[in-house]
Amino acid sequence: MALPLSAQVSLLPAEKAFRFSARAIDARSVEARFTIADGYYLYRDKIYFRVEPTSTRLSVPELPSGKIKEDEFFGRVETYRGSVVITLGLQGITPGQKLVLKAESQGCADLGICYPPTVQQVTLALPDASSAGPSTPANIGKKAWFN
């Protein structure tokens, strides 16, 4: 007998299910965003950020509350759907400097699969302290806004 291949639903790769983007707000802060596809969710306590160069210090605020889910093994867990926006603070950065923001996340699809932790990155050019208004995000981040 042949397997009903039509039953195989098309699932997104992790980078598309949990699209990461970021934009510089000003010389000292960056807005990080996960755009989560319908039918997918991220775990709140599995999100981590890192920045390069490592001389830059990143301050991550408490992440927004998610939807509480009772997990039989892990107890109370919080999940995000739709999108999550987190404003990160930066210290020790030279005005106009480029930086790479790396975000690790882990989530699942409602269809019954989970992805391992995935790292995505965005390269950002921070505005000079003197310049006003938000700057345009670089490469990966930019793409995400257009879709």
Added chain:
Amino acid sequence: MATVKQRLVFAVVAIVALAAGAWFAVSTEVPRDATTLLALSLPDTEGKQQALAQWRGKVLVVNFWATWCAPCREEMPEFVRMQREFGPRGVQFVGIAADQPDKVDQFAKELKLNYPALIRGYGAIELSKTGGNRLSALPFTIVVDRLGSVVYTRG
């Protein structure tokens, strides 16, 4: 969850058919050779190395999973039941966890897992990719027939 159940139905059909010695067709995209998989030796929850070759000649159901994967945990009680039912007919389930030994051990005890839980960390996902796990997601299951050919994979 419906899809977990759906997946299980396919797995059950495959396993029952194999246990009965029936021929089973799969997608041509499935890598047919299980040599690499069967050559593996991985530690169990007690740190003891277990060679997959020890189950050669059986219908081997290799399930890649992790405790951090809720859908994986959801389908495992059914695997426990199937191991009990089809074990005497030559079916052997083996779990390969992309996880930490202590977590795996804790969950295996809670579930009263009746088949080996081997551990490979996140390397388990890389390993499953060689078996056709295109999305690198879990769970992912490979069924190897008595002759050592991959006859079924399901993500």
